[in-house]
Amino acid sequence: MKLYEFEAFPNPRRVRMFLAEKGIDVDRIQVNVPEGEHREEAYRAINPEMTVPALKLDDGRVVGGCVAISRFVEAKYPDGSLLGDTPEEQGMIAAIQRRIETGLMDASTTYFHHATPGLGEKLETYQNADWGHHNAARAKATVAGLEDTLASQDYVAGDRFTIADITAFVGLEFALFVKIVDLADYPAVAAWHARIGARPSAAA
């Protein structure tokens, strides 16, 4: 298996963290997105969607996107489940993960791409600043919701670490990077952030 990624970006980090938590090692190939390498012929031949992360399977097929890659990895290596064991748990974790993904991860990157110079004018071919600011507000509201959640439970989806923590952690770190939230305002989130940040997978 080969992971096509750009190390500095948040979404590839979600996949690296997922793989590290599962104890799985894969070859990693850097695709220099800020330089436009994802739009060049060589990468288009690998992933016509021109996105990272993408995982090339041993059978040659390519799975793109964090959640789809996680699905494949979890099904292939079910030990130490991060997506839930029972059907009920799988459903709940998928719902919570998605809510955080949309409300924090995607909202923060949308702010970055639309309301800041983002990756620069060559790559940011369409920007909508008002939409970007709307999403910054959404990201903040999601972190406020996480504060309520984490005041009464240790992990985002309940009493154990799951994919929802990965999405929330990487999304939060990106929101901090683009300065749309301040951890000082969210003590329970800050304590959880310190705990998750101490896991070896956070450095993967």
Add this chain to the structure above:
Amino acid sequence: MKLYEFEAFPNPRRVRMFLAEKGIDVDRIQVNVPEGEHREEAYRAINPEMTVPALKLDDGRVVGGCVAISRFVEAKYPDGSLLGDTPEEQGMIAAIQRRIETGLMDASTTYFHHATPGLGEKLETYQNADWGHHNAARAKATVAGLEDTLASQDYVAGDRFTIADITAFVGLEFALFVKIVDLADYPAVAAWHARIGARPSAAA
């Protein structure tokens, strides 16, 4: 199990189609979203996210969102898989489903909510017409991509019906409803649309 939905909306339809394909019958409760019922105390007590569809499980927990509900249902009732059998298939189908969901389903509803009166000014508290039109263009591009795909295979994710067909079918029907695509421009999509529309689940 109880499905909270609003029958006229596209996302609840995805869940009804999924359940019908699996041969599963659930109680359905209408939440009148255009009248704002989803924001009232009674529904907030059931689903604090104030969204439909949401599935109330027999243990009382609530799973919100089409894909999360489908995950639960597939894990609970694995016969006649719609999310894939092998890990590789599960990963590929999840990736394709997500691409169509973002590029057609969500793009079409974003156009509706942002660039048309949508559900009316009481519910559409933030609109961004330019973002709406940008998404209409994205939806069209996704349908053009489906035309290429369906020219050489019978179903969106390969040679059998999966959740990707449900997302694409309901997304396409919504794009047709808001008149951002015309089936006459896409013969392979039109033929597939007729085939999927003839399945009993399309009327669920």
